[in-house]
Amino acid sequence: MGVVAVAAGGAPRRIQVARGQKRVALLFNYTDTSVTQFAMRLENGEGQVVSRFEGKAPQDTNDIEILLPVARLRSGQYTLRVQNAATQKEIGALPFELALP
Numbered sequence: 001m002g003v004v005a006v007a008a009g010g011a012p013r014r015i016q017v018a019r020g021q022k023r024v025a026l027l028f029n030y031t032d033t034s035v036t037q038f039a040m041r042l043e044n045g046e047g048q049v050v051s052r053f054e055g056k057a058p059q060d061t062n063d064i065e066i067l068l069p070v071a072r073l074r075s076g077q078y079t080l081r082v083q084n085a086a087t088q089k090e091i092g093a094l095p096f097e098l099a100l101p
Contacts, residue, residue, distance in 0.1 A: 014097045040055070068080070
């Protein structure tokens with residue numbers, strides 16, 4: 001597995017969603033420029049996949065901004081897993097806690 005991003009102290013990041021907010025932005029930084037397409041899956045706290053999507057790697061930066069729809073999600077623990085779409089090798093994992101109003 002690649003990089004696992006956590007907040008200071010080792011806890012997952014906590015994202016507070018405002019009432020009426022439809023999306024949250026997650027930022028993933030990668031350094032392997034040979035990856036041209038990413039496959040991402042969002043897992044809930046039980047490890048079940050609740051969403052899958054793909055995206056092209058940006059050519060002008062190492063940062064991937066992921067706009068995650070939150071309308072159908074519940075408060076709780078999630079992990080966004082980022083893979084190389086060509087090889088299905090996991091590049092990184094972004095665990096976070098989602099707090100909905």
